[in-house]
Amino acid sequence: MTASPVPARDEILARLTGYLTPEPPRFRGEAEPLPTVPMTVTGAPSGDATLAAMFGSRLEDVQGTYEIVDRPGDAAEQVAQRIRLWCPPLFDDQPGAPTQVLAWAPDEIGVPNLENRLRESNIELLVPGDLHEAQVRHKAAGLSVGITGVDAAFASTGSVVLASGKGKSRSASLLPLHHLMIVPASRIYPTFEDWLRTLRQAGELENFLRHNAQVAFVTGPSKSADIELNLTLGVHGPKVVHAIVVDDGTPTGS
Amino acid sequence: MAADNSKSARPRVALFVTCMVDSLYPDVGIATADLLEQHGAEVIFPEGQTCCGQPAFNAGFRRDASKVARHFLDVFWPLVRDGGIDAIVAPSGSCVAMVKHSYDILFADDEDDAYQHKAQEVSRVTYELTQYLVDVLRVDSTGASCTAKLAYHPCCHLLRDLRVDEQPRRLLSHVEGARVVDLPSAEECCGFGGLFAVKNAGISTAMGRRKAHHLSACGAELVAVNDVSCMTQLNGVLLREGHRCRAVHIATVLRKSEAPQGEEPHA
Amino acid sequence: MLDVHAPFESRVTQALADDHLRTALDRATTRLAERRDLAVAAVDNPALRHEVRAIRQFAITHLPDMLQQLETNLIANGCQVHWARNAAEANDIVRDIARRHGVRRVVKSKSMLTEEIGLNEALETDGIEVVETDLGEYIIQLAHEPPSHILAPVIHKRAEDISDLFQRELGMPPTTDPGVMCATARQELRRKFLQADMGISGGNFAIAETGTICIITNEGNGRMVTSMPRVHVAVVGIEKVVPRVEDAFLLWQATTRNATGQAVSVYFAMCSGPRRPDHADGPQEMHVVLLDNGRSRIIDRGYPDVLLCIRCGACVDVCPVYREIGGHAYGATAYSGPIGAVLTPLLADDPTSVCELPFASSLCGACGEVCPAEIDLPRILLDLRSDMVNAGTSSVLERVAFTSYATGMQKPWRYRALVVVARWATKLLPRNGSGGLTKLLPPLNAWMRTRVFPRFARRSFRRLWRKRSSGRGIEPSR
Numbered sequence: 001m002t003a004s005p006v007p008a009r010d011e012i013l014a015r016l017t018g019y020l021t022p023e024p025p026r027f028r029g030e031a032e033p034l035p036t037v038p039m040t041v042t043g044a045p046s047g048d049a050t051l052a053a054m055f056g057s058r059l060e061d062v063q064g065t066y067e068i069v070d071r072p073g074d075a076a077e078q079v080a081q082r083i084r085l086w087c088p089p090l091f092d093d094q095p096g097a098p099t100q101v102l103a104w105a106p107d108e109i110g111v112p113n114l115e116n117r118l119r120e121s122n123i124e125l126l127v128p129g130d131l132h133e134a135q136v137r138h139k140a141a142g143l144s145v146g147i148t149g150v151d152a153a154f155a156s157t158g159s160v161v162l163a164s165g166k167g168k169s170r171s172a173s174l175l176p177l178h179h180l181m182i183v184p185a186s187r188i189y190p191t192f193e194d195w196l197r198t199l200r201q202a203g204e205l206e207n208f209l210r211h212n213a214q215v216a217f218v219t220g221p222s223k224s225a226d227i228e229l230n231l232t233l234g235v236h237g238p239k240v241v242h243a244i245v246v247d248d249g250t251p252t253g254s
Numbered sequence: 255m256a257a258d259n260s261k262s263a264r265p266r267v268a269l270f271v272t273c274m275v276d277s278l279y280p281d282v283g284i285a286t287a288d289l290l291e292q293h294g295a296e297v298i299f300p301e302g303q304t305c306c307g308q309p310a311f312n313a314g315f316r317r318d319a320s321k322v323a324r325h326f327l328d329v330f331w332p333l334v335r336d337g338g339i340d341a342i343v344a345p346s347g348s349c350v351a352m353v354k355h356s357y358d359i360l361f362a363d364d365e366d367d368a369y370q371h372k373a374q375e376v377s378r379v380t381y382e383l384t385q386y387l388v389d390v391l392r393v394d395s396t397g398a399s400c401t402a403k404l405a406y407h408p409c410c411h412l413l414r415d416l417r418v419d420e421q422p423r424r425l426l427s428h429v430e431g432a433r434v435v436d437l438p439s440a441e442e443c444c445g446f447g448g449l450f451a452v453k454n455a456g457i458s459t460a461m462g463r464r465k466a467h468h469l470s471a472c473g474a475e476l477v478a479v480n481d482v483s484c485m486t487q488l489n490g491v492l493l494r495e496g497h498r499c500r501a502v503h504i505a506t507v508l509r510k511s512e513a514p515q516g517e518e519p520h521a
Numbered sequence: 522m523l524d525v526h527a528p529f530e531s532r533v534t535q536a537l538a539d540d541h542l543r544t545a546l547d548r549a550t551t552r553l554a555e556r557r558d559l560a561v562a563a564v565d566n567p568a569l570r571h572e573v574r575a576i577r578q579f580a581i582t583h584l585p586d587m588l589q590q591l592e593t594n595l596i597a598n599g600c601q602v603h604w605a606r607n608a609a610e611a612n613d614i615v616r617d618i619a620r621r622h623g624v625r626r627v628v629k630s631k632s633m634l635t636e637e638i639g640l641n642e643a644l645e646t647d648g649i650e651v652v653e654t655d656l657g658e659y660i661i662q663l664a665h666e667p668p669s670h671i672l673a674p675v676i677h678k679r680a681e682d683i684s685d686l687f688q689r690e691l692g693m694p695p696t697t698d699p700g701v702m703c704a705t706a707r708q709e710l711r712r713k714f715l716q717a718d719m720g721i722s723g724g725n726f727a728i729a730e731t732g733t734i735c736i737i738t739n740e741g742n743g744r745m746v747t748s749m750p751r752v753h754v755a756v757v758g759i760e761k762v763v764p765r766v767e768d769a770f771l772l773w774q775a776t777t778r779n780a781t782g783q784a785v786s787v788y789f790a791m792c793s794g795p796r797r798p799d800h801a802d803g804p805q806e807m808h809v810v811l812l813d814n815g816r817s818r819i820i821d822r823g824y825p826d827v828l829l830c831i832r833c834g835a836c837v838d839v840c841p842v843y844r845e846i847g848g849h850a851y852g853a854t855a856y857s858g859p860i861g862a863v864l865t866p867l868l869a870d871d872p873t874s875v876c877e878l879p880f881a882s883s884l885c886g887a888c889g890e891v892c893p894a895e896i897d898l899p900r901i902l903l904d905l906r907s908d909m910v911n912a913g914t915s916s917v918l919e920r921v922a923f924t925s926y927a928t929g930m931q932k933p934w935r936y937r938a939l940v941v942v943a944r945w946a947t948k949l950l951p952r953n954g955s956g957g958l959t960k961l962l963p964p965l966n967a968w969m970r971t972r973v974f975p976r977f978a979r980r981s982f983r984r985l986w987r988k989r990s991s992g993r994g995i996e997p998s999r
Contacts, residue, residue, distance in 0.1 A: 008813075009592075009604035012759065015817045016585045024582055025825035028897045028904075032575035038767045039572055041564055041774040042784045062787070131802040132751060141715055157784050169801035170748040174741060192770050205766055209731045210598055210793050213803050214747065217789035222741040224703060225781070226657035226673060228545070228680050229552055232703035235656055236710065237741025237788070271982050273930070277940040278975050280982035284989065299986050304930040310923045312884060314906030314915070318927035325931045359900070414886035443841045447883030452964035454881050456537050459971040460845040461883065490972030 037197070042156045044190035051155045051188040052245045058158030059243055062220030063233060066243040068185075075182065075246045076117035082242060083123050083145055086178045098124040101145040102176055105167030109149045109182050111246070128169050146172035146238070147180045151215075153243075156191040159219040160243070163212035170214060179221075179238035185247045265390070267295040268333055270326075270344040270353075270380075273305040274482045282482055285505035286345040286383055292510060293391045298339065302329040308352040311360060313449040320360050324369055326353070331372040334379055341390065342380045345505050347412025347480045350382045355415060382412060383505060384480060388421035395428035396508040404429070404507070405437040405474035405499075407465070407488070409481040413441060422480055425508055432507075437477070438468045444479075446487035462491035469499045478504040522666050522677075525853045529877040536846040542677050546847050549676045553838040556782025557891070564778065573775045574895045576768045577829040580760075581820075587729045587762040588811065594732025595809050598794030605812045608638035614810050615640060615721065615754055616647055622752050622806075624649060624718040628710075630738060630746040631655035632723025633671055633832060634758050636855035637868070638814060640721070651721075652713045654742040656706055663690045669848030671856060672780050672834035677847050710742075720746035720804065724757035725776065725832070726769045727809075733793045734809060735769050737776060737786045744790045753804035755792070760816050760828040772831055779833035779893045815868040824867050826901060827860070829894040836860050836888035836898060842881055851878065859888035859898045863905060872905070876914040879905035918963065937981070944977035 006014075019025070045054050056066035069075050087099050103125040106114050115125060125147070131137050148168070150160040160181060164170050173179050189195040199205035209215055222237030233239045267290050271283040287297045307322035333339045344350050357373035364370055387393040406426055412418050427434055445451070445461025452458075465488060469477055479485050479501055488501035523535035536542060561569075580587055592602050605611035619627070627649055629635065641651045641662075653662040657675040661668055663686055668674030675683070680697045687693040693705045722743060724734040734755045736743040747753050763769050769791075777783045796803030819828060837843050837858030848857035852875065854865040862879055866872035879902045888898040909915070929939045950959060950969070959966040968974055 007604070008606045008610060009811075011606060012604055012811075012813045012817060013585050013588065015813075016588075016759075016820070019817060019820040020582065020584060025820050026823070027578060027829075028826050028900050029574075029895060032571050032578060034575050034579040034764070035572050038576070038771040039565070039568055041569060041771060041778075043564075062783075128801045131749075132805070137715060141711070159785060164748075164796065164800055164803055166797075166799040167801075170744065171802050174744055174748065192774075193767070196767050196770060200767075206731050209728075209733050209766065209791055210594075211797075213792070213794055213796050213800060214744075215791040215793075216744055217785070217791075219785050219787050221787070222739070223787055224656045224740050226655075226660065226675050227683055227699040227702060228678075229549055229673075230680070230699040232699045235703055235707060235740035235742075236654065236714075236745050273936070276982040277943065277977055280978045280980060280985045283982035284985055287986070287989075299983070299990075301983060302933050304933055304936040305926075307930070310926060312903065312906075313919070313923060314880075314903070314908075314910035315919075315923040315927075316907045316910075318923045321927045322930040356903075359903070410883070410885040410887075414890055441887075443883045443885035443887070445841070445883055447885070450880065450883045452967040454533070454842075455967035455971065456533055457842055457845050457881065458883065460537055460543075461841050462972070464841075464845075486975055487972070490968070490974065493973040494971060 038193070040191050040193040042191060044156045050185070051190060052185045052247060054155035055153055055158055055183070055188050056243065056245060058155065059220060059241070060158070062158055063223070064158060064220040064241040064243065066245055068245045068247060070247050072112060072246050072248050075111040075244060076114045078244050079111060079114060079147065079180065079182070080117050080121045080123060082180055082244070083118070084121060086145055086240070089122065096122070098122045100124050100126045100143055101147055102126050102128065102140050102143045102169070102172045103147040104149055104169065104172055108167045109147060110184060111182055127167060128171065131169065131171055140171055141175055144176050145178045145180060146174070146176040147182070148172050149182050150187060152195050153183045153188045154190070154192055154195065155188055157219055159217050162216045162218055163208070164214045165212055170216065173216070173218060174237050177234060177238055178240045179242070181241070181243050183243050183245045185245055264294055264296045265340040266338065267297050267386070268330060268339045268342045269297050269299050270303060270330070270342050270349065271299065272344055272346045272349045272482070274486070275345060278486070279482050279503065282345055282503040282505050285503070285509040286343070288509050289383070289387065289396060289505055290343060292396070293387060293393045295391065300329050300333065306349045306352045307360070308349060308356070309448055311352065311356055316360060323357055323360055323373070327369055327372045327376060331376050334375050340379065341386060342376065343383055343386045344380070345383045345480070345503060346482065347382050347409045347416055347418065348483065350380055351411040351415035353377055353380045382416060382418055382480060384422040384425055385416065385418045388424060393425065396425055397510045398508050399430035400432045400507055402432065402475040403473055404432045404434050405469060405472055405477040406434065406440070407437060407444065407477050407479050407484065408441055409479055409484045410443050412480050422478070422504055426478060426504070429507060435472045435474050437472050437474065444484045444487050446483050448483070451487060458487070459491065462487050463495065466491045466495055466497050466499070470497055474499050476507070477501050478507045480504050522664070523849050525667055525849050529852065532850040532852065533846055536850040541679060542847055543845065545677055545679055546844050549673060550838045550844050553673070553781065557779055557835055557838065560778040560782035560784065569775055570893055570895050572771055573831065573893050574829065576763055576771065577831070577894050580762050580764060581825055581828050584759065584762070587764060588759060590729040591727050591732060591762050592811070594730065595794070598732045600732065600794050600807045600809050603808060603810045605810055605814070607814050611638050611756060611810050611812045611814065612640055612643035615756065616643060618752065618754055618808055619644065619647065619649055619719055622718060624752070626713065626717045627651045627719045627721055628654050628713055628717040628746050628750065629720070630722045630736065630743045631658050631674070632721070632756060633855045634723050634812065635721065635756050636668060638812070640756065652710070654710050654713070654746060655738070656703065656740060659706060659710065660686065667849065667853065668855065669857065670834060670837060671832055671860070672837070677849070714745045714749045717750045719752040719754065720750040721754045721756065722746050724755045724761055726772055727757050727762045728766055728769050729762050729764050731766060731793060733766070733769070733791050735773065736790045736792065737773060737788070738790070739787045741788050744788050747790055747792050747804065748802050751804060752806045752808070753792070754808040754810065756810045756812060758816055759811050759813050775893045776831050776833045779835040779891070819867045822867060824863070824901060826896050827863050827867055829896055830860055830864070831894055833893060834858070835891040835893065839887040839891050841885060841887065842883065859902070863898065863901045866905060873909060873912050873914045876909045879909060940977065940981060947974065947977055950974065
């Protein structure tokens with residue numbers, strides 16, 4: 001590394017302090033005070049629709065799809081059907097090897113009776129241990145469906161929050177071509193800013209970010225417009241994103 | 255429509271005709287004076303005036319610009335101070351923008367505040383022609399007529415620096431017989447830009463050609479502009495490329511008289 | 522592609538002669554600008570601009586505090602923080618990390634900053650394979666070209682050009698279907714992601730209070746680069762810091778609305794350290810390189826405003842000059858368009874080395890009007906021009922011209938005399954085309970090569986005015 005008597009850190013900070021004090025920098029234009037709480041940029045759609053319906057409609061705007069399940073007990077059935085739609089069984093009457101899907105731990109997906117119902121359809125959840133192990137990685141990379149829950153979702157944009165954590169791999173929402181996400185209606189907030197406020201007021205915002213290593217906001221399928229501004233889906237992440245919104249009857253944010 | 259003359263005499267307007275109008279397009283200056291007079295103003299022409307300093311300022315030659323700007327203020331400020339005039343009006347968005355906004359920059363670092371102060375006082379009463387006609391003299395229609403297919407090109411400084419757009423459009427829409435057509439990408443620059451037009455002649459011409467292309471596409475026979483610099487650029491390209499459309503200064507369109515002729519740069 | 526190392530004049534001439542390029546630029550910038558217009562019209566944009574400005578201005582004003590807070594929190598999150606004064610130091614730091622981990626393959630997500638410091642080349646000298654994974658960046662990497670737009674790096678290429686490239690480099694069957702081309706790249710790059718030992722990203726925002734690096738992507742390569750390899754290195758400019766989590770969310774939305782017209786990008790990855798022991802994936806080490814590379818000096822040079830930039834590219838898309846010449850005409854720089862015209866000289870050790878850039882603008886003001894951080898770009902261009910003139914970059918001819926101009930314009934009689942001379946002189950000009958006598962006056966020649974020059978009026982306005990006034994029996998004033 002470049003030999004220098006003063007560490008870069010100290011030199012940069014000293015330089016900045018010299019340039020910024022005692023006289024503050026002179027900007028061209030009005031000085032604006034820092035807003036105490038930044039504004040809500042993208043508001044929730046107005047109207048009578050439920051947050052679940054708004055979320056779904058926004059997700060459709062960004063090339064995602066959704067369905068709403070009224071009873072939590074029905075969710076497992078919908079998950080099984082959706083996977084079979086994406087990965088039809090090779091042989092109708094023979095069980096063969098089970099269809100594996102990359103998944104969060106069942107507890108984190110939060111669908112009652114999920115594993116049992118999937119077993120009936122010869123579908124198996126693969127919850128990866130350590131994806132830096134070549135074998136695990138190789139296996140995970142070959143799967144075409146990923147199933148996750150969500151930490152929160154937003155009616156304003158059709159976005160979801162996926163925090164990495166124990167039993168919550170990033171890969172499940174990233175590597176497969178199809179991403180199936182289970183969205184409890186109680187986790188849908190009208191806007192980002194509502195969610196931020198809730199976490200901030202509860203004193204949880206900082207820890208939520210710091211303890212989860214990566215908190216990803218995902219809004220629809222992966223896309224690019226690099227080739228003559230033509231929209232193409234599934235560049236690196238999933239090409240198909242489907243949300244099963246489970247109306248669990250509990251109010252938002254609980 | 256005339257100004258409200260009930261409470262005072264006619265407003266006295268000092269015409270800042272600009273150096274380009276004075277030397278290249280005197281008819282635009284006459285049209286400007288006619289318009290102001292027709293709508294109730296008394297026009298005086300301070301003969302000491304030359305230029306606002308914009309060419310040098312935009313080129314980065316601030317010391318030179320400052321000398322010219324001082325001269326401008328030496329001519330106009332005494333009139334403002336003594337209450338001899340109510341307004342300074344120029345048929346140019348960019349020259350007015352120079353006086354109203356750039357003088358502040360030019361004199362900000364002056365040791366002596368005198369010119370900064372003069373600039374602020376002058377700036378307060380300086381208007382672009384259509385802005386003054388509509389906002390102060392409350393003109394709605396100038397009573398002009400024109401049979402041509404007419405487009406309007408908003409000049410950049412007028413539009414973005416002075417935020418004047420509705421005024422010229424309204425006046426043009428009330429020109430009798432005129433068929434005002436929508437110019438595609440109207441708010442795109444014509445490519446003049448002072449020194450830019452010669453220092454970056456290739457880019458400047460390409461921009462002018464794009465504008466000429468849009469003018470042809472909308473079928474305009476005349477395009478009205480509020481700045482003779484943009485007019486020079488547009489006609490420079492339109493004539494060279496053999497387009498039928500001509501650029502004219504808005505004052506000559508709005509003047510109550512026979513239909514305006516396109517400025518022919520070459521006799 | 523035009524040669525980005527050629528002189529400015531030559532780059533511009535080459536660009537203007539390339540009809541494919543200009544068609545592609547026109548289409549793309551028009552559509553991007555239209556999308557942006559719709560997206561900002563859907564929100565309270567004036568308020569949003571004020572808040573973006575306020576947040577960025579606060580961060581820059583308090584940079585030393587912000588950066589130290591950021592550092593403390595990054596370390597608390599388990600990151601390793603490095604500081605670099607310049608490109609060489611930053612590249613050395615990254616090379617050193619690579620060496621320690623025996624890295625042979627690197628995947629990168631889009632970062633203009635690493636473009637600025639030439640990180641790829643530095644790693645390649647150590648025999649490391651560096652793969653750009655943003656589709657656009659990947660395309661230009663295959664083509665050995667620099668990006669031509671801060672956001673849409675391959676804006677200058679047609680689908681046919683990209684198809685040819687993929688056929689040649691990747692053995693793709695002939696097609697111009699963007700879907701097929703995209704799938705080809707996906708397959709190729711997926712392999713790279715899974716094999717890579719190290720991921721390098723930039724950072725759109727760095728949140729001081731939580732020690733979080735935020736990365737905006739639509740393709741998902743930002744998440745890939747920060748999740749799949751064992752080591753993640755984020756190279757972040759010191760100006761990217763923001764105080765609070767909420768600020769990053771406001772800036773994220775402002776960026777995407779202004780960049781592509783999206784309410785939000787598909788992915789927003791907020792990275793706060795390496796994976797925890799019980800996590801299935803994510804890097805085992807996360808390094809953050811805080812890089813100055815001329816940024817602090819920009820404050821000293823009197824242009825703190827340009828550090829407010831959030832790199833959305835809105836100014837580029839509305840710029841009529843960029844639309845004619847594209848990004849490569851701005852030279853061997855990561856930044857083009859109006860922001861490039863100010864940032865490139867301000868980042869340079871010697872701003873006068875690229876003195877032509879601030880002059881390559883008609884000062885139409887479109888950039889300043891759209892900037893989400895309310896950066897007064899036209900004003901900055903003007904100020905830089907003045908700096909360049911004061912530094913003596915202008916030609917003798919220009920200096921003489923403006924000195925004469927100023928001398929002439931200070932006295933009405935001199936001005937009148939000048940006009941008379943000009944009137945006579947222009948009478949001698951050819952009617953059409955340049956050449957002949959106009960060669961004596963290069964600026965006039967430049968005008969007349971492509972445009973008709975107007976004739977000076979036989980009688981100036983002031984003479985007409987006198988006549989008009991005396992006809993009415995009015996004394997001319999003054």
